[in-house]
Amino acid sequence: MSIIQISHLYHRFADGTQALDDVTLTFNEGEFTVIAGANGSGKTTLLRHINGLLFSESGTVAVCGKSVKGDPFAARQQVGMVFQDADSQIVGETVYDDVAFGPENLSLERQQINQRVNHALAAVDLSGFENKMPHHLSGGEKRRLAIAGVLAMAPRVLMMDEPFSNLDYPATCRVLEYIRNLHKNGHTIIITTHDLEKVIAHAQRLVIMVQGSVVEDGIPADVIDGIERYGIRPPCSVQLGQGIRPWVN
Amino acid sequence: MGELTAIGFRPGQSLLHRLDPRTKQALLMGLSVAGLWENLTFLVLCTVVMMLCVNDAGLHIRRLILEIRYFFFFLCLVFGVRAITFTGGWTPTLRADVAGEALTVCWRLLLVVIMGVLLMATTRTADIRAALVWYLKPIPLVDEKMAATMLGLVVRFLPVILFQGAEIADAQRARGIERRKNPLIRLMRFTIPLFRRVFISADELAAAMQARCYNEQRTFPELSFTWRDGLAIGVGILTSSTVLLP
Ligand SMILES: Nc1ncnc2c1ncn2[C@@H]1O[C@H](COP(=O)(O)OP(=O)(O)OP(=O)(O)O)[C@@H](O)[C@H]1O
Numbered sequence: 434m435s436i437i438q439i440s441h442l443y444h445r446f447a448d449g450t451q452a453l454d455d456v457t458l459t460f461n462e463g464e465f466t467v468i469a470g471a472n473g474s475g476k477t478t479l480l481r482h483i484n485g486l487l488f489s490e491s492g493t494v495a496v497c498g499k500s501v502k503g504d505p506f507a508a509r510q511q512v513g514m515v516f517q518d519a520d521s522q523i524v525g526e527t528v529y530d531d532v533a534f535g536p537e538n539l540s541l542e543r544q545q546i547n548q549r550v551n552h553a554l555a556a557v558d559l560s561g562f563e564n565k566m567p568h569h570l571s572g573g574e575k576r577r578l579a580i581a582g583v584l585a586m587a588p589r590v591l592m593m594d595e596p597f598s599n600l601d602y603p604a605t606c607r608v609l610e611y612i613r614n615l616h617k618n619g620h621t622i623i624i625t626t627h628d629l630e631k632v633i634a635h636a637q638r639l640v641i642m643v644q645g646s647v648v649e650d651g652i653p654a655d656v657i658d659g660i661e662r663y664g665i666r667p668p669c670s671v672q673l674g675q676g677i678r679p680w681v682n
Numbered sequence: 683m684g685e686l687t688a689i690g691f692r693p694g695q696s697l698l699h700r701l702d703p704r705t706k707q708a709l710l711m712g713l714s715v716a717g718l719w720e721n722l723t724f725l726v727l728c729t730v731v732m733m734l735c736v737n738d739a740g741l742h743i744r745r746l747i748l749e750i751r752y753f754f755f756f757l758c759l760v761f762g763v764r765a766i767t768f769t770g771g772w773t774p775t776l777r778a779d780v781a782g783e784a785l786t787v788c789w790r791l792l793l794v795v796i797m798g799v800l801l802m803a804t805t806r807t808a809d810i811r812a813a814l815v816w817y818l819k820p821i822p823l824v825d826e827k828m829a830a831t832m833l834g835l836v837v838r839f840l841p842v843i844l845f846q847g848a849e850i851a852d853a854q855r856a857r858g859i860e861r862r863k864n865p866l867i868r869l870m871r872f873t874i875p876l877f878r879r880v881f882i883s884a885d886e887l888a889a890a891m892q893a894r895c896y897n898e899q900r901t902f903p904e905l906s907f908t909w910r911d912g913l914a915i916g917v918g919i920l921t922s923s924t925v926l927l928p
């Protein structure tokens with residue numbers, strides 16, 4: 434069943450940059466998709482449309498059959514977004530406040546909020562950090578906090594913009610692990626990246642963007658050949674002729 | 683950045699931690715006003731109560747003094763202005779009775795600051811905010827929820843601005859801004875990028891809040907009065923009433 438439908442979406446910024454150029458994509462429930470593209474290819478802009486942070490001048494975006502433009506609030510509830518820069522996503526003064534921010538906006542009961550916060554913090558291994566100030570966390574912890582903040586809203590779709598930037602090896606493994614678990618639990622996952630190495634082995638679908646257009650869309654094994662021509666580095670295992678291999682065991 | 687966060691919330695289970703934030707704010711206001719009488723009995727009693735609270739809340743006096751050390755410079759200034767008089771020529775003189783008065787003023791100010799630190803150290807910002815909403819509710823023409831959001835944003839944003847300011851200053855020093863002698867140019871070079879970055883961060887923060895469904899109809903922290911609050915108010919009234927003693 435499809436959960437997100439985008440059809441003939443265009444986006445032009447005020448300075449004339451054509452960031453999205455006739456994008457048509459459908460995402461199915463429970464699918465794990467990687468959207469890859471060079472810097473400036475329009476990945477972040479696309480995610481912002483799905484989340485109702487940007488609106489189209491022409492073309493439509495629908496989440497669960499409802500137009501995002503018509504009801505952005507409903508779309509944001511279904512689709513959680515982890516921003517490219519975790520710092521700019523932190524809203525609360527303490528870790529607890531930050532994770533509780535979303536559920537509070539949904540006007541849930543305090544007891545239910547506490548339950549969700551505990552759950553989300555446990556899911557990213559941040560239990561016990563409730564009273565810490567987000568700005569004192571390390572880069573990897575901040576990213577995990579950002580994920581917890583989105584998880585606490587219980588969205589059906591999780592979009593992550595470059596989730597592995599600025600993370601060291603153990604932190605990358607952890608975030609990767611969480612993403613895989615979420616997918617196993619039935620979440621729809623959309624990840625953007627310009628570095629396929631880490632995630633591609635777990636994805637079911639690979640979408641390539643170039644200058645605001647979708648140029649390839651299919652199962653990773655089919656799309657990955659000759660991917661250099663789009664400005665994306667193929668994973669090492671592919672370069673060595675071994676096909677797609679998991680980045681960690 | 684560290685300076686700002688030093689006087690922050692410390693989790694705990696002391697009496698002050700368990701009081702309702704509204705009680706704490708009312709006590710802070712009430713005792714500060716009572717201090718205006720500058721009654722010695724009250725000041726002594728209040729100081730004793732505060733020291734007990736500081737101890738109970740698990741703060742160390744030495745840490746406390748260290749955290750408000752800049753305030754002591756201010757107190758010295760206040761004392762100097764109040765106590766030192768220039769009689770006749772240009773020789774400063776210190777008169778005992780005036781000095782005594784000045785000392786009381788400083789004492790009172792110090793007490794208010796210590797109470798403020800106690801409030802901050804034992805109350806989550808979210809609770810302080812919820813209490814503020816409660817107090818602002820009966821006042822007409824004030825949108826209390828908006829006021830609370832604004833307060834929260836200031837708390838959230840100040841460290842970011844200071845941090846970015848420090849970063850810009852460092853980045854410019856690394857590129858030799860010190861060789862520019864004109865302070866006006868240096869100021870411009872500093873403030874323009876700072877403002878730009880602060881605006882960009884504000885934009886991103888707004889997007890992040892929107893992405894998580896921000897709206898005015900939110901769940902606020904639950905506040906409830908208990909017998910402890912009654913007790914604390916009682917102690918506060920008793921302490922304040924000593925201003926009537928000679
Ligand atoms: N607010 C804006 N105003 C003008 N142009 C913008 C704005 N935001 C993005 N752009 C431009 O739109 C294009 C697409 O940007 P976008 O951020 O979507 O790229 P991206 O694929 O996410 O890149 P990256 O890998 O660097 O994150 C870029 O050319 C960028 O310069």
Ligand SMILES: [Mg+2]
Nearest residue numbers: 476477517594
């Ligand atoms: Mg991007």
